Amino acid sequence: MAHILNVPLEVVLQITSYLTTPEYGYLRRTCKQLEALLFGAFTKEFFSKRQFALVEFSIQALVDIAKSRLGPSLTHLIIHLEHPHNTVINSSSVEKAVQHNQYKAECVNHLEFISSGLDVDMLSDAIKHLPNLETIGMRDFHSLNRSRDGTLWHSHGCPTFVRKTQYRLAIPAPTIPYMGNYRGDRGSEYTSHVFLTILRAIGNAAVVGCNPKLTRIEVLLHTCQFPDQSFKIPDRFDDQISSVLSKLTTIFLDNLMEDEHQEPLFFVRDVGDKTEPARGVGYFLSRFLVKLSALEHLRLNFQSYKPRAVEHVLGWLADAKQDSTDPTANPVDSIASANVRLPLVTPLDMELTAPYAKASDSLPVYFPPAPYFPKLRALEIGMAVVQESQILAVFERYKSTLRRVGFHKTTLSCPVATKFNPWARLCNKMAKADLKLEMLGLSYVKQTSGGTPTRNGEVTFRGSRNKYVKIWRGSTFSRSIKDMIEDMESRWDDISDNADDDGLSTLLGSVAMFLLLLTTEAESMDDDEDDDDDDDDDDLDDDDDDDDNIVI
Structure with a gap:
């Protein structure tokens, strides 16, 4: 030795x-x-980067680590969405029956854990003892970037539990159009619960002055949906959570979903239309974002948003629909309406509960006044169908500080019969808008022309290692962007009627997603080995970046 x-x-x-x-x-x-x-x-x-599930045995391990000499090393904490959930009974033998009982017992314990508030208490206790915590995230997948052992990074303690019980942990199933939640679990409701638990935990830690370095929240989701009600902050926790949000510099929000079961969460009165009620898509998201006054890097991935809903959110960010003459469009009324109570009381009761019922006496305003974000330097928009005018309006609002822009799996909507390269035209207009960009990233971008028949297309880049990805970096955007444009190759599909039956196309897509989910769940329990080291199970590589988006 x-x-x-x-x-x-x-x-x-x-x-x-x-x-x-x-x-x-x-x-x-x-x-x-x-x-x-x-x-x-x-x-x-x-x-330095650890992943845990919101399960008692995993969070207890986090508490133990945080209170040990290893606590100061942890700078990036990830909470995974996997959890025990009722499964098919298989008790053909005594051994199988014992394994089933062990799994079922953990299902019962988990329900108690998340319904009693113990999850918030334990996570708060752990976070209070992580003095160097910089990033906290939520995800629904396991990283593939583990160089040692050639396997995945798992949530702490979960491989041991899976191997012991022979039952896999569940991940919230997405709501599939026309099919609902096929597995019958809590679905996106559980995703919302975990997110609120994280917010409450970091809020509790902030009250006692812990985690001064915490400036990033990353929600990275591959399949789980992130509904608008996830951003609803209860009144009693609003002050402590808002104090944390006001200090965040980076936030990634993935797989944003309009609303549950394709039904509007609220009907609202749009400032731009004072007569007809509108669907309140992005109602709570907008009220969440206005709390991020120190924001420098914003990522919004709209996987489960329709184009019209994306238009509303981007229009709000660009301050395109604000009406200063509208007496209801003031910060107090608009933000207070985030905690609107539905009129479920009788007229007699209303006299006693007027402060709570008042907000629902009329339609709430759609959006609060748009945030300014005086420090916003990086903006990423992904997995959405957008229009050129919407994007340019957002850039115009934040161009004094905006330095990095990224589009990932974004489709640019064009007029009928468009034949030119819309992405090249967008880049040219961005250059003419005098943006002081230092980086522009395009990955897997596409285009579509409206009308019937519709035409779709994609953009590739000559000379790139990945022909679908191009990243420009420099200091003279207006003069240098022409090189990126010259490398673009825009290809339009042949003219065809792509709208044979929109409902049928959606249904077929839903069936395909359903089959994919079944295939994923049927995979064998691979890579679930435990570590023999006293630190147990699996951890995350510090160089891991499995969020699918390009890094800007």
């Missing part, structure tokens, strides 16, 4: 990179000197 202690640290780290996680643990425990020598590299690899 004395010989290896004399080897330069760089060489030792190179040697240990070839070891499996259990072997690495054995080596660390051979002597105190070697453990101390490797401690810094070990904590950076395994404890």
